[in-house]
Amino acid sequence: MKNALETILNTSIKKLDMYTDGGCINNSSVYQTEDNKLVFVKDNSKPGSDKMFNGELEGLKAICSTNTISAPYPIATGCTSSGQHFIVMDYWKMNSLSTKCSSELGSQLAEMHMFNLKDGQSCIKKFGFHVETCCGFLPQNNTWTDDWITFYTENRLNYQIQLLQSKSGNSLKKKKIIENYWPRLKHKIPKFFEGIEVKPSLLHGDLWPGNTAQSNSKPG
Numbered sequence: 503m504k505n506a507l508e509t510i511l512n513t514s515i516k517k518l519d520m521y522t523d524g525g526c527i528n529n530s531s532v533y534q535t536e537d538n539k540l541v542f543v544k545d546n547s548k549p550g551s552d553k554m555f556n557g558e559l560e561g562l563k564a565i566c567s568t569n570t571i572s573a574p575y576p577i578a579t580g581c582t583s584s585g586q587h588f589i590v591m592d593y594w595k596m597n598s599l600s601t602k603c604s605s606e607l608g609s610q611l612a613e614m615h616m617f618n619l620k621d622g623q624s625c626i627k628k629f630g631f632h633v634e635t636c637c638g639f640l641p642q643n644n645t646w647t648d649d650w651i652t653f654y655t656e657n658r659l660n661y662q663i664q665l666l667q668s669k670s671g672n673s674l675k676k677k678k679i680i681e682n683y684w685p686r687l688k689h690k691i692p693k694f695f696e697g698i699e700v701k702p703s704l705l706h707g708d709l710w711p712g713n714t715a716q717s718n719s720k721p722g
Contacts, residue, residue, distance in 0.1 A: 503545065504533075506582040507590065511535060525712065527638060532593055540593035541577065550639055551587035555579045557635030557642075558589055564631075564704060568617040571610040572722035594722070596715035607714060607721035615703045626702050629653035637708055640665070650700035655691050660684075 508515055515533040518540070524530025528544040535541065544555070559576040566575050574591040581587045599607065618625050630646035630653065643661040647653035663684050670676040706713070715722060 503543075503582055503586060503588070506580050506586075506588070507533060507541075507543065510578045510580045510590065511541070513537070515541075541590050542574065542593040543588055543590050545586050545588035547584075547586045548639065550636070550641070552579070552581065553634055553641065554636040554639060555587055555589040557633055560631070560633045561635055561707065562591065565614065565706070568614050568704065570613040570617055571607070572717070572720050574722075594715075594717040596717050596722075599711075599714055599716050599721060603716040603721040610721065611706070611709075615705065618703055619701055629702050630657070635707055642707065650702075651692055651695055655688060659691075660688065 504515065504517065513535045515535050518532045518534055520532055522530040522532055522542065524544045527548075528546045530542065530544050533541050533543060545551075546554070556579055559579050562573055562576040565571060565573045574594050577590040577592070579587070579589045628646045628648055629650055631644035634644055635642045640662070643657040645657060647657060663680060667677065667680055670680070
């Protein structure tokens with residue numbers, strides 16, 4: 503890991519003995535570069551980790567580019583000679599959100615959601631993202647789509663149904679439930695959005711308390 507990181511960062515580094523949290527599925531660590539900069543590293547050897555980390559890198563870049571909400575800036579992704587995939591980003595010392603920062607976070611998220619709509623002629627008019635992202639290890643189909651109902655139905659719900667079918671094995675009960683209920687629900691989805699205009703907006707793909715914190719009295 504150290505050699506791969508030094509190659510990507512183009513500097514010598516040393517691993518620090520300090521507590522880190524990479525979430526439920528990743529290993530994590532903090533390194534110090536020769537110019538005393540701290541970087542946070544998450545790594546995983548499970549198949550598909552490269553797509554997961556690449557999606558996280560592009561997602562963080564997109565969030566940071568709006569200048570609406572703070573997020574650790576991603577530096578690079580890579581892989582060790584032994585097949586350990588990783589992502590490197592700026593290190594933040596994080597604490598739990600205070601009530602004040604929670605309120606600020608909500609306001610900043612709203613600004614991020616409105617960012618694309620305020621971008622005038624340059625705004626993105628389709629639903630999707632330019633790379634595949636993951637929720638945990640589950641891949642998310644982000645193929646560009648003209649309307650929200652189609653994107654939500656096909657790229658989110660139906661895509662997960664297909665994954666479920668592929669993993670249901672020989673369970674006739676599971677297959678029967680899917681075959682009986684999904685077509686009926688799919689047919690009714692447009693009714694849920696009647697009278698609602700949904701416009702493309704940058705969203706955080708996995709927003710829950712474990713992915714929020716405050717650093718230097720600012721939410722992120």
